Amino acid sequence: MFHAAEALIFERTGKIAKTHSGVRTEFARLLMHATDEHRELASILGIGYKFKELSDYGVGASASISKDEAQAVVDAAERFLREVRELLR
DSSP states (O other): OHHHHHHHHHHHHSOOOOSHHHHHHHHHHHTTTSOHHHHHHHHHHHHHHHHHHHHHHOOSGGGOOOHHHHHHHHHHHHHHHHHHHHHHO
8 A cells, every 4th residue: 555655646746755654644635635535545544554563563462463354454455556546547
């Protein structure tokens, strides 16, 4: 999702955001006036980052991700990629 968001940012602005925070902020700004469905992509990107951070740095019981949670994130990522692909056309 991160790289798809970067691609959209680059296509729309000609700029590259260099951090996860920068990508999330710029992506949300670009979609501010989009449809509700496309604005929701900014939230999906944030959720994806939460799980990426959890999988990279999480420890202990709070770091476990259930099969259902993992499937929900994969489903959301697939939707994210489909919709960003549409926006890039």
